[in-house]
Amino acid sequence: xxxxxxxxxxxxxxxxxxxxxxxxxxxxxxxxxxxxxxxxxxxxxxxxxxxxxxxxxxxxxxxxxxxxxxxxxxxxxxxxxxxxxxxxxxxxxxxxxxxxxxxxxxxxxxxxxxxxxxxxxxx
Amino acid sequence: xxxxxxxxxxxxxxxxxxxxxxxxxxxxxxxxxxxxxxxxxxxxxxxxxxxxxxxxxxxxxxxxxxxxxxxxxxxxxxxxxxxxxxxxxxxxxxxxxxxxxxxxxxxxxxxxxxxxxxxxxxx
DNA sequence: TCATCCTACAACCATCCGGTTGCATGTCAA
DNA sequence: TTGACATGCAACCGGATGGTTGTAGGATGA
Numbered sequence: 001x002x003x004x005x006x007x008x009x010x011x012x013x014x015x016x017x018x019x020x021x022x023x024x025x026x027x028x029x030x031x032x033x034x035x036x037x038x039x040x041x042x043x044x045x046x047x048x049x050x051x052x053x054x055x056x057x058x059x060x061x062x063x064x065x066x067x068x069x070x071x072x073x074x075x076x077x078x079x080x081x082x083x084x085x086x087x088x089x090x091x092x093x094x095x096x097x098x099x100x101x102x103x104x105x106x107x108x109x110x111x112x113x114x115x116x117x118x119x120x121x122x123x
Numbered sequence: 124x125x126x127x128x129x130x131x132x133x134x135x136x137x138x139x140x141x142x143x144x145x146x147x148x149x150x151x152x153x154x155x156x157x158x159x160x161x162x163x164x165x166x167x168x169x170x171x172x173x174x175x176x177x178x179x180x181x182x183x184x185x186x187x188x189x190x191x192x193x194x195x196x197x198x199x200x201x202x203x204x205x206x207x208x209x210x211x212x213x214x215x216x217x218x219x220x221x222x223x224x225x226x227x228x229x230x231x232x233x234x235x236x237x238x239x240x241x242x243x244x245x246x
Numbered sequence: 247t248c249a250t251c252c253t254a255c256a257a258c259c260a261t262c263c264g265g266t267t268g269c270a271t272g273t274c275a276a
Numbered sequence: 277t278t279g280a281c282a283t284g285c286a287a288c289c290g291g292a293t294g295g296t297t298g299t300a301g302g303a304t305g306a
Contacts, residue, residue, distance in 0.1 A: 019133060029220065034283095045266065048264070051265085054284085070282065090203055091207070094153075158252075158253065167294090168295075171294070177254090191304075193251090
């Protein structure tokens with residue numbers, strides 16, 4: 001499991017913080033597309049789309065492959081997984097906190113019901 | 124499973140695209156902290172940290188609860204899960220593409236080995 | 247009441263970001 | 277070779293962002 005450094009994490013979240021870029025990722029996840037093909041899908045100028053693609057590429061979310069005069073972009077699934085893993089790790093922190101509270105409650109009060117509905121306040 | 128609208132997704136990814144803010148989330152995920160306590164952890168000014176907290180709150184990643192004269196911040200785990208789910212959904216797109224290619228290959232060539240090592244190029 | 251602490255917010259500044267237009271380069275097909 | 281298409285990049289612009297300092301208000305405790 002590849003761990004994201006701070007710089008990379010900054011870049012990846014930054015890259016995903018734009019709906020056009022998220023949409024591009026969605027599209028090239030399904031099939032590789034040239035920059036022109038992508039540009040045709042949006043209202044903005046070709047250059048704008050090209051810049052979005054560049055941002056995604058710098059963040060490692062997509063990569064390009066030359067085919068003739070086109071540059072076909074495809075998603076880098078592993079990087080998406082890395083982000084997901086990072087969030088999993090965060091959630092893990094929370095879970096361990098819940099466990100800690102559980103233990104605390106178990107040690108104090110007389111046997112309550114099941115296990116920690118008090119700590120399970122977050123949906 | 125709560126689905127993120129584009130505006131919310133923009134805000135959440137944006138909020139996470141800063142290492143200080145990610146660190147704040149990590150901390151308040153483990154235990155609720157007042158803004159002052161958080162501010163003490165970083166080099167920057169109190170106001171800067173307070174603004175970071177405000178960004179996280181606007182994005183729905185944390186919420187605050189008044190306790191006396193302090194404002195204790197705690198993480199909103201559900202929102203973190205929403206982001207993770209969004210990435211899962213993306214990965215799902217990719218998986219379905221792989222399945223599609225699998226089916227294509229199965230229909231064409233004579234029985235190859237197991238299933239699609241050709242499509243499994245992405246780690 | 248009054249000094250103190252915690253928080254919020256406004257104003258300001260440098261930089262970044264998302265968009266534009268224009269130009270240069272590369273590759274293909276006649 | 278030449279025209280057309282695909283891409284990349286620089287320059288520019290307005291608005292957002294991340295930081296600063298300063299001011300003000302609410303809650304606490306003596």
